[in-house]
Amino acid sequence: MKNVLLPTDFSENAWNATKYAIELFKDEKCLFHLLNTYTPVIASSRFMATSLGNVQEGSMRTSSERGLEDVLSKIKKKYNNPKHNFNTISSFSLLVDEIKDIVEKRNIDLIITGTKGVSGLDEVFMGSNTVRIIKSVKNCPVLAIPQHFKYTSPTEIAFATDFNRFYSLSELQPIIDLAKAFKAAIRIVHVQYEIKALSEIQMFNLNMLRKYLNEVEHYVHTVSELNSVSKTLEVFTKELDIHLLAMLNYQHSYMERMTREPVVKRMAFHTQIPLLVIPELGMNVPSKTSQDSKNAVAD
Missing domain, CATH: 3.40.50.620 (HUPs)
Known part of the structure; x- marks a missing residue:
């Protein structure tokens, strides 16, 4: 339960x-x-x-x-x-x-x-x-x-990341569980100040991320930063009709950057869709997956 x-x-x-x-x-x-x-x-x-x-x-x-x-x-x-x-x-x-x-x-x-x-x-x-x-x-x-969001089954989930950090399965489990439960597509979105090739570490982290997500439909999107990370994600979620935005919260993450952005930049960003914030758990925490989560879903 x-x-x-x-x-x-x-x-x-x-x-x-x-x-x-x-x-x-x-x-x-x-x-x-x-x-x-x-x-x-x-x-x-x-x-x-x-x-x-x-x-x-x-x-x-x-x-x-x-x-x-x-x-x-x-x-x-x-x-x-x-x-x-x-x-x-x-x-x-x-x-x-x-x-x-x-x-x-x-x-x-x-x-x-x-x-x-x-x-x-x-x-x-x-x-x-x-x-x-x-x-x-x-x-x-x-x-x-x-405040005024009306429930919509989250069949389009965006996961915002810069690939600079290695993720553990326990950290990604809440997103994977939701994707499986609602047969959702996960759209990995990478906001770049200027578009350039990923570093070796970023490529490794992206490949590991795709391995974790191998059982769910997923895509990778690289987008140019528009004024701020928050504004960029707001535009991205509107254009792709995203139902839920997920982020990990750790040092230098998008989530941390958004809470530290100058007020003028983030004034336009009111969370229009549900925002799932996952804390930094690291490698040693077992993933919390219940049998119910695996079987939960409506046809």
């Missing part, structure tokens, strides 16, 4: 990500963990009675638990899939800290979260919470769903 973590703040944005998750895994046995965290505002006065803080915490806990019950009720009313089970977690904690803890303790396979371009320069990329989760969670992939 696949373990999927769904953080929610009860917004439309979070509900959209929840709907996407349920549709994506409609043919797989899944345990979805619905998480809501709450932290009372710290009182500015040092003379405030502790009891008042306890009352506030109790009220917020009740509100959190009721919110989770409402989400669960909406899910059961709309979907009621016998393959899906749900667990609710209401926690007095900071969101990222709680997510890291749950990923470890509950063997989470994937985090699916909503994104929205909030106003504020640092949050243009895809929302500060999403960026914090991606940067902080080192042992679990994160799938970020744009």
Whole structure:
């Protein structure tokens, strides 16, 4: 059974990500963990009675638990899939800290979260919470769903890479599983500042990548950089009607470069399609492939 973590703040944005998750895994046995965290505002006065803080915490806990019950009720009313089970977690904690803890303790396979371009320069990329989760969670992939994205089966998946790093099978497994499940084509996209031949190391890494992907349909695309990596990928995904963009997050990766790009360059890039960010796992982590993942797919 696949373990999927769904953080929610009860917004439309979070509900959209929840709907996407349920549709994506409609043919797989899944345990979805619905998480809501709450932290009372710290009182500015040092003379405030502790009891008042306890009352506030109790009220917020009740509100959190009721919110989770409402989400669960909406899910059961709309979907009621016998393959899906749900667990609710209401926690007095900071969101990222709680997510890291749950990923470890509950063997989470994937985090699916909503994104929205909030106003504020640092949050243009895809929302500060999403960026914090991606940067902080080192042992679990994160799938970020744009605020207004309507579910589409991901039959066209783009994997953005520069071939400068050797990938392990465990890192590529989430993409391979999705491709097999949806009979999807994987489009490996390499953004170059100026088009030139690959180095020996890049060729070796490309050949290894193609070996890992030998059981799925895949293509290699080399594209010239348009103003920034983020803008280039945005144009590429639109032109080829890509349903999901995947990237590995490691030092000097496209993902890291995009989160560091000058704000002016990335302002145009609002994640229009789901973005799967896979952490750097290295060679020693066994790939998490369940029998269900292998068999999951709809005809």
